[in-house]
Structures are given as structure tokens and as C-alpha cells.
Amino acid sequence: xxxxxxxxxxxxxxxxxxxxxxxxxxxxxxxxxxxxxxxxxxxxxxxxxxxxxxxxxxxxxxxxxxxxxxxxxxxxxxxxxxxxxxxxxxxxxxxxxxxxxxxxxxxxxxxxxxxxxxxxxxx
Amino acid sequence: xxxxxxxxxxxxxxxxxxxxxxxxxxxxxxxxxxxxxxxxxxxxxxxxxxxxxxxxxxxxxxxxxxxxxxxxxxxxxxxxxxxxxxxxxxxxxxxxxxxxxxxxxxxxxxxxxxxxxxxxxxxxxxxxxxxxxxxxxxxxxxxxxxxxxxxxxxxxxxxxxxxxxxxxxxxxxxxxxxxxxxxxxxxxxxxxxxxxxxxxxxxxxxxxxxxxxxxxxxxxxxxxxxxxxxxxxxxxxxxxxxxxxxxxxxxxxxxxxxxxxxxxxxxxxxxxxxxxxxxxxxxxxxxxxxxxxxxxxxxxxxxxxxxxxxxxxxxxxxxxxxxxxxxxxxxxxxxxxxxxxxxxxxxxxxxxxxxxxxxxxxxxxxxxxxxxxxxxxxxxxxxxxxxxxxxxxxxxxxxxxxxxxxxxxxxxxxxxxxxxxxxxxxxxxxxxxxxxxxxxxxxxxxxxxxxxxxxxxxxxxxxxxxxxxxxxxxxxxxxxxxxxxxxxxxxxxxxxxxx
Numbered sequence: 001x002x003x004x005x006x007x008x009x010x011x012x013x014x015x016x017x018x019x020x021x022x023x024x025x026x027x028x029x030x031x032x033x034x035x036x037x038x039x040x041x042x043x044x045x046x047x048x049x050x051x052x053x054x055x056x057x058x059x060x061x062x063x064x065x066x067x068x069x070x071x072x073x074x075x076x077x078x079x080x081x082x083x084x085x086x087x088x089x090x091x092x093x094x095x096x097x098x099x100x101x102x103x104x105x106x107x108x109x110x111x112x113x114x115x116x117x118x119x120x121x122x123x
Numbered sequence: 124x125x126x127x128x129x130x131x132x133x134x135x136x137x138x139x140x141x142x143x144x145x146x147x148x149x150x151x152x153x154x155x156x157x158x159x160x161x162x163x164x165x166x167x168x169x170x171x172x173x174x175x176x177x178x179x180x181x182x183x184x185x186x187x188x189x190x191x192x193x194x195x196x197x198x199x200x201x202x203x204x205x206x207x208x209x210x211x212x213x214x215x216x217x218x219x220x221x222x223x224x225x226x227x228x229x230x231x232x233x234x235x236x237x238x239x240x241x242x243x244x245x246x247x248x249x250x251x252x253x254x255x256x257x258x259x260x261x262x263x264x265x266x267x268x269x270x271x272x273x274x275x276x277x278x279x280x281x282x283x284x285x286x287x288x289x290x291x292x293x294x295x296x297x298x299x300x301x302x303x304x305x306x307x308x309x310x311x312x313x314x315x316x317x318x319x320x321x322x323x324x325x326x327x328x329x330x331x332x333x334x335x336x337x338x339x340x341x342x343x344x345x346x347x348x349x350x351x352x353x354x355x356x357x358x359x360x361x362x363x364x365x366x367x368x369x370x371x372x373x374x375x376x377x378x379x380x381x382x383x384x385x386x387x388x389x390x391x392x393x394x395x396x397x398x399x400x401x402x403x404x405x406x407x408x409x410x411x412x413x414x415x416x417x418x419x420x421x422x423x424x425x426x427x428x429x430x431x432x433x434x435x436x437x438x439x440x441x442x443x444x445x446x447x448x449x450x451x452x453x454x455x456x457x458x459x460x461x462x463x464x465x466x467x468x469x470x471x472x473x474x475x476x477x478x479x480x481x482x483x484x485x486x487x488x489x490x491x492x493x494x495x496x497x498x499x500x501x502x503x504x505x506x507x508x509x510x511x512x513x514x515x516x517x518x519x520x521x522x523x524x525x526x527x528x529x530x531x532x533x534x535x536x537x538x539x540x541x542x543x544x545x546x547x548x549x550x551x552x553x554x555x556x557x558x559x560x561x562x563x564x565x566x567x568x569x570x571x572x573x574x575x576x577x578x579x580x581x582x583x584x585x586x587x588x589x590x591x592x593x594x595x596x597x598x599x600x601x602x603x604x605x606x607x608x609x610x611x612x613x614x615x616x617x618x619x620x621x622x
Contacts, residue, residue, distance in 0.1 A: 017299075020299075024292065025296065037295055040299050041299065048306050048309075051306075077309070080306075080315075090265075090269065094272070094291075095288075098287065098291070099288075102284055102288065106281070111285075111292075114285050115285055118284075118285040121282055
């Protein structure tokens with residue numbers, strides 16, 4: 001329990017990931033699935049971002065000629081988070097566009113109903 | 124450095140450039156460029172394979188002017204070159220074999236998008252095979268997922284859109300688990316480059332530190348990639364995606380996309396974590412159980428399938444089960460068997476999808492297994508290709524999948540105990556079920572129709588592209604079957620130098 005409280009950022013990140021994961025898998029509504037996916041990704045980004053942060057240090061931008069590595073946080077996780085956000089945004093945009101298209105076709109957002117309606121169509 | 128050593132990087136760059144250029148081309152030009160690209164990459168990969176076999180050494184190629192970890196790098200050895208050569212030939216034959224059906228089924232204005240997505244699948248496959256960096260692998264996994272979903276939806280039908288959405292959802296779950304896994308691995312090792320992670324993990328394993336987080340990392344990455352490979356019981360999205368896509372897309376998805384993920388998983392086990400550490404974590408037992416279940420349940424579903432494409436799609440679940448069972452044994456021979464089956468299944472399944480789609484059309488646009496009766500008498504090449512694929516997957520001697528079953532059995536005997544008994548029973552049951560659905564369908568092709576039977580006229584004309592691709596696929600399958608021993612030896616050598 002003590003570890004969970006000390007590393008509260010990671011704990012929050014894992015809880016977020018689990019909420020997103022279960023929402024994505026258990027909800028029938030496609031919009032809620034996308035929201036679940038974004039929450040899940042946010043959990044991973046929070047987890048990564050808090051790994052790079054070191055208490056009392058500054059962003060790795062050299063100012064006032066300070067070259068000492070001890071003065072700065074680790075910038076690599078921030079770079080990974082940025083890459084991850086780009087991927088996540090692309091995937092969300094594609095999925096949302098697809099959901100709009102499916103809604104016009106089947107007039108429902110429920111995935112099970114869509115599967116049933118598509119199953120009745122010609123192969 | 125010799126010039127040939129630049130080829131893997133040049134292949135990746137060339138594919139990326141072609142994908143961009145294709146966006147401004149029209150259908151015919153896009154087709155020609157994509158075919159030319161795949162042929163050129165295949166030729167260059169063969170040259171790289173010849174070089175690595177001759178020297179017997181692997182090398183690391185630095186991309187750009189900054190060495191890793193600041194820059195990025197790829198790693199090429201016998202194993203990568205050998206697998207990539209098979210994948211390139213399969214890609215070439217799949218694209219050419221499904222060329223005419225794809226022109227028929229995809230809107231003319233969207234044809235260049237189809238070529239772009241095929242280029243991106245090919246690009247991500249090369250990157251997954253060659254990469255030496257885990258985050259690069261994640262990025263290309265996502266590119267692969269997006270491109271594959273786009274390809275499934277190229278046929279603008281409701282079934283395809285729904286199959287595409289299901290594919291995306293399950294694959295995004297897998298990608299997120301993989302990303303979470305490598306994020307945790309970064310926090311406990313401080314590296315993303317495979318070589319550096321391996322050193323850190325070896326130190327952690329020796330000291331006993333972070334045992335639980337390491338187990339969680341391996342479990343997350345394994346489950347993530349298993350979901351993406353459609354390992355039983357995560358296979359629900361797969362039959363719809365494979366059976367509704369165009370023939371070339373179904374061939375690419377079943378033969379290449381899932382194999383890229385499996386190769387990455389093997390790379391993660393052998394090069395990143397180390398197989399000794401993996402064995403001590405207990406995750407392989409989980410893979411073994413699901414693999415065995417997949418071998419049997421995939422075949423059971425295939426027996427019950429009414430359409431030929433659905434049968435082939437469900438058969439992929441069984442074949443993926445073979446790969447994961449071999450991996451789950453936890454021996455080096457098991458890993459060699461998994462790699463061999465990736466190559467053998469890629470070559471066979473693409474041939475089955477391409478020949479089956481054309482045969483359906485030649486039999487009057489049917490999709491039912493029973494309606495293919497007598498197909499050999501009007502479409503002999505298609506029927507022969509299908510029959511060869513079918514008897515190969517059943518496990519007839521002199522063909523490639525027979526060697527999978529032999530190697531898997533040898534690996535299981537080497538491990539001994541309960542594993543051996545379970546594998547022997549599963550191989551026997553699975554082979555029996557394979558014979559029921561594959562041999563039953565294949566024999567039906569050679570049974571002449573009775574005079575009173577209604578014979579439907581073909582809905583399309585025969586095309587030379589599919590015929591040429593099928594001849595190539597038949598040659599590839601026969602070559603893999605007849606020269607299986609040198610291939611397996613090269614895989615074992617490559618694996619020994621892979622770590």
C-alpha cells in the first residue's frame with residue numbers, strides 16, 4: 001500500500017489504463033469504445049511522462065550556460081509521449097470517421113447490432 | 124562496408140518514397156509502381172540473404188549520422204534476411220495474384236489508396252523484421268494496424284466496414300498493451316535499444332531485482348502481440364476480416380501481417396529479454412495452453428464453416444496455434460519450428476486465398492464449399508494450387524507443413540513430460556480435423572459433376588496475372604517442402620547468432 005501512495009502518479013496511470021481498457025472491451029457503443037481507447041492511451045502517456053520528471057530539476061533547455069546534466073529532467077519519455085500522442089490522434093480520427101460512416105449505413109452505434117445487420121447483407 | 128549492406132535501409136526508404144509518390148498517381152501507374160517496388164525489394168533482399176549466408180555474420184546499420192541511442196539503427200543477420208526473403212516473395216505473389224480481382228472490386232478513384240496501403244504494410248513488415256529499437260517497433264505496429272484496417276475496408280461493403288472496425292478495436296487493444304509493456308520496460312532498464320535492454324535485463328535477472336515488473340512486462344507484450352496475431356481465444360475479429368477482404372488483402376493479412384508480429388515477439392524473447400529469463404518467468408506456459416487450444420478449436424470451427432474462405436480463415440487460427448505451441452515449449456528447437464511454420468504458413472495460406480477466390484468466381488460466384496465440385500475440369504491450375512495448399516496444411520510428407528509437425532514433435536519429445544503428451548495428442552487431433560475439412564474440399568474439386576447437376580457459368584474470365592502468381596506460389600511451396608532441411612539448418616544457425 002505504501003508503494004502505491006509513494007508512486008501515486010504511476011498508480012493513477014495504471015487505474016486510468018484499466019478504466020480505459022475495460023471501457024473499450026466491455027462497452028457495445030462504438031463512441032464509448034473510442035473514449036475508452038483515449039483514456040487508456042492517456043494512462044500510458046501519464047505513466048511515461050512521470051518517469052521522465054525528476055523533482056527540483058528544469059526542462060532540458062540550456063539557459064544561463066548551465067551544461068550540467070544534473071540540472072535537467074530526462075527528456076526521452078516526453079519525446080515518446082509526443083510520438084504516442086500523434087499515433088493516438090491519428091487512430092482516433094480514423095475510428096471516428098469510420099463510426100460516422102457506419103452510423104449513416106446502419107443507424108446505430110451498437111457494435112453487436114451492426115454485426116447482426118451486416119451478417120444479413122449479401123456476401 | 125560493402126554496398127549490399129545498404130540494401131535493407133534502401134528497401135525501407137524506397138518503400139516509403141513509393142508510398143508517397145503513389146498518392147499522386149492514377150490506378151494503372153500506381154499498380155505498376157507498386158509491383159515494380161515489390162520486385163525490386165525482393166531482388167535486393169535476395170542479395171542481402173546471399174551476403175549474410177556467405178559471410179555468416181550479422182551487422183548493425185546506423186541510420187543517419189547519430190549512433191544509437193541518439194539515432195536509430197537496424198540489425199540484419201541470416202534470420203532476418205531469410206524470413207524477409209520469404210515474405211517478399213509472398214508479398215509479390217499475393218499482390219500480382221489478386222491484381223485483377225482488386226481492379227474489379229475496388230473503385231477506380233480509390234485504387235491508388237489501395238496501393239499506398241499495400242506499400243505501407245510492406246514498409247512496416249520490413250521495419251518490424253529489421254528494427255533494433257522497441258519504440259520504432261511500436262510505431263510500425265501502429266502503421267501496420269492502420270494500413271491493414273484500410274485494406275480490409277477497400278471493398279466498400281457493410282461487412283467490410285464492420286470487419287474493419289472490429290479489426291481496429293482488437294488490434295488497438297493489442298497495441299496499447301504492447302506500448303504499456305515497453306513503457307514499463309523502459310522504466311526498469313532505462314533503454315529502448317534492444318542490445319542495451321538485454322544487458323540491463325541480464326543484470327536484473329542475476330540480482331533478482333524487479334522480478335514481478337519484468338514478468339508483467341513480458342506478459343503485457345506477449346498478450347498484446349498474441350491479440351494482434353489472433354491467437355485463440357482472441358480470434359473473434361479475424362474470420363470476418365479475412366473472408367470479406369479482397370483475395371490479395373486476405374493473403375497479405377494472413378501471411379504477412381500476423382507473421383510480422385510473431386517475428387517481433389520472437390525477437391523480443393530472444394534478443395531483448397533473453398530466452399533463459401523468459402523460461403524462468405512462466406509466461407510460456409500460458410502461450411502453450413492457448414496455442415494447443417488454438418490448434419484444436421481453430422480446426423473445429425473450420426470443419427463447421429460453410430464457405431471456403433471462412434474455412435481457410437479459421438484454419439489460420441489453428442496454424443497460429445501451431446506457432447505459439449512451438450514457442451510455448453520453451454526450447455530452441457521449438458523457436459526454430461515457430462519460425463519455420465511462419466514461413467511455411469505464409470507461403471501456403473496466400474496461395475489458398477488467391478486460388479480460392481478465383482475458383483469461387485470460376486464456379487459461378489459461389490462461396491460454398493460444396494459448390495466447388497468438379498472445379499479441376501474447367502480451372503485446372505486454380506484447383507491444383509488449392510489442392511496443393513490443402514494437402515500441405517494437412518501435413519503430407521515432402522511438403523513444408525509436414526516438417527512443422529515433425530519438428531514440433533521432436534521439440535516436444537526433447538522437452539518431455541506432460542508437454543510431450545499434450546503436443547502429440549494435439550497434433551494428432553488437429554491433423555485429423557485438417558484432413559476432414561481440407562482433404563474433403565480438395566477431393567471435391569476433382570469429382571466430376573453429374574449430368575443432371577446445375578453448373579453455373581463463370582462470373583469472370585481467367586486472367587494471366589493470377590495464373591503467373593499461382594505458378595510462382597506452387598514453385599515456392601514445393602521448393603520449401605523439398606529443401607526444408609537446409610532452410611531449417613539456416614534458421615537454426617541464424618537463431619544461434621540472433622541473441
